[in-house]
Amino acid sequence: MLPREAWLDLARKLEWTFRYVPESELFPSDPSGTTRVPPGEWRRWEEPFKTSYREYVAAQHEKERAVRAVREAVGRPEHQRRIPRPWLNANKFHGAALPLAEFAAAIGNLRAGRFARDSAWRTMALFGAMDELRHTEIPLLLYHELVKWDPQFDWVHRFYHTNNWVAIAARHLFDELLLAANPIELAIGTNLVFETGFTNLQFVALSGLARDAGDPMFETMVKSIQTDEARHAQIGRSVLEILVESDRAYAQRLVDKWFWRTWHLFSVLTGFSMDYLTPLSARRASFKEFVEEWIVTQFLEVLEAHGLERPWYWDTFLTSLDHYHHMVYASAYTYRATVWFDLVVPGPEERAWLADKYPASWPALAPVWERVDAGWRESDPDLDFAAHGTAIVTFCDTCQLVLCEGTPARNTAQTLVRGERKYIFCSEPCRWIFEQEPERYAGHLDVVKRVLAGEAPGNLTAILTQYFGLTQETWGRDVERGRYDWLDRPAKPRPPQRSAAEAPDERQP
């Protein structure tokens, strides 16, 4: 049998000269991407970690066995009941966000498997597509068992099929990044920015928190996914290496665009989980500290190594790091019925921890939670809608998330008139992204504009049930139903007690 090094290049990098069709027909600009890189330059493409199909299948088989084992051991409702309730809701959020986004990533990788400009890149993209199918199936499999116990877990499958506001935002990002992008933009946006930078927050940092929170199923799931991500993420750096040599401006623009869009997604998804839904005893660092380690330090090193600048809005990003996920969380808490998982009010010890971790922003955020406390004090436990907003909230025309950028003192939302339409953006970077490619975004309607156009109801209960796809059993509530030990409610005057002889017989109809 030939040694591995004798045949591997033939398996992974099989190029030949095309004689029957011109290059422009074989790799049309729309699906393949247009850059200043001369076509022949892509032939230099190399992945640092090389694998064969046989090795791939053997490694994946072992990973699958580990996932099945942990599902058998701790994947049933009786196991999940032991998990702290706030953390269980981080599961519901992640469980919904993952599967069909991963499926879209499989499609993006399959497109790269055909239209990427080098055969080794195409081979890696095919492995990536198989990875992403696996990442679709794992959460669907693991959480399915829990649906009969808690109907909110049904959203693991249901989420992307709804018009829930979070789903609209997630689809808006993933449709562009994974279903519409050419292989070059896919490689920079997904493999480099998303997978090299941000998913470490999920798959390394959050998996550690899951272990400390007593959730080995989540820990195993994300670790199993991470080992795949680490392999196919290398596509990004290899594409970047060639792209920056001939088209540095395009590479920088793609990094700047996808860094901001990805930041907003992870800020909400991971920021909520790390700073609010993880039990205090399991928190090793704040979301900001994890971002500083994995993004501010390590990802910037990657950019600098390739001669790229940090994104032009870096100061805005640093302000956002202190504020954005806190502002979205406080807003989401007061509109918790609009999501499919439950949210928690941070208690006094958690607020002290947040004040310590976020000295620049918490003084302006603490009064918001004091108002939430006041709302619960004035109402009885279980009356979730007694401390819940009803006015229509606002959404960004780029990221489709709520207008929560800036600070409580100064929200940075800004408007734009284009043709006959008015647009609003949460931030300068979101406006910049829109103005770079308005034809991509201008026709999309955010939730507010759907309400104003009569496509969605404006009444809260109607929009929850008729448009967001929620029911009384699945819409989000306060995790503790407002029963916090630390929340002192004033004693309410009781009706005068009657003697037993005066009291009606309550057994009678």
Next chain:
Amino acid sequence: MSVLVPLYGFVEGDTIGLIVLAHDDDPIARVVSRLQHSARWRVAKFEDARAFHGDRPLDASQTVAEAGLSALERIDVRRAGGSPDAA
């Protein structure tokens, strides 16, 4: 007959922008009051509230039309004294 003028409203101290469904003949004072009421779960009502369109303070007695506001414009509700970074 009055015309509906939906506005983006941002209350100082709040964490999110809100839509206020104003009418062109609503006085600005009413719009401010409604925004503060909608934001009450996160921000306590402040008595010295003042509406701004950009940097331009709006007269509370003027109507939405008189103030020159059209649909989907941004207004801010701030304390009259204003916090240092609210402008």
